Amino acid sequence: MALYTVARFGLVAIVAALLMLAQVPVLVAIAVSVVVVMPLSLLVFGRLRRRVAIGMAERTEDRRQRREQLRAELRGDAPADAE
Template sequence: MHGSGRRARARTLDAMTSPTPPPQAAARARAGEPGLAATVALYTLARLGLLAVIALLLGLAGVPLIVALLVALIVALPLSMLLFRGLRSRLDRALAVANARRSAERESLRAQLRGDDRD
């Protein structure tokens, strides 16, 4: 009984420290779609760029800087939902893939901790 528990723990540790990349990362690389971090960074930069453009236009119109930034902040949210719809859907897909991967990893770890063999 103790031997099988030790083997299960050893398999769990091996699985946790395995350097193999997850299969979703390989599929994403083949599809040419960036990962979650790159997609979040791109979406964030696009939103900040829109904010800067709106604030700059308001500043050129003679609006004080702080007021221009506040108005740009309010206007940029709904405008970015319209302008960056494709980027937002890509972000949603990347989040769904990451969530599914984490759920699968969590379930696999729980099965290994229970001693279930899936080999």
């Protein structure tokens, strides 16, 4: 997730720098680059975005399973793990 975020910020900086080289004011260049990078990052960082989405889905599933296990233990349906 952090790598994807850093990559998007880097792309914003690159696009803003290119716009500033074309004599666009700094604030306008940053605003335009943020808007342009949103859809552009979907194309450029597609593989990285999919890896982040898969990782988030796996963590969500793990949390759901742990929550269900805890609920079952609280109901008395499943024995607690021996530690």
